[in-house]
Amino acid sequence: MAGEKKAYPLRISATVLDAMQRWSDDELRSVNAQIEYVLREALRKAGRLKAGPARPAADDNDTD
Template identity: 50%
Template sequence: MAKEKKSFLLRLDSELHRAIEQWAADEFRSVNGQIEFILREALRKSGRIKSPPKAPDSD
């Protein structure tokens, strides 16, 4: 079952948006996908969400 996505307006200054846009392009993501990635990593590192389970090694 897919997780429900929430929509909301996010205001960023143009310099921050340009930096995220470039970072997203470097990693072949959309700006939205990059922001989600940044937030998820920050939450994981702070212990506020669990890390995704690691894939088993394929032998």
């Protein structure tokens, strides 16, 4: 279950999406992987997600 991915439609402003696109390009990730990374980090910092083993780099570099 931990490695399972679920699709979720996301409504996001064009401004935020453009910023995420630039950031993901800088990090060599897809926009989808960058959004997941940012959400995961925010959840971890807020104490809402246990710090688990590092995810494989392939997960962060998937394509949209």
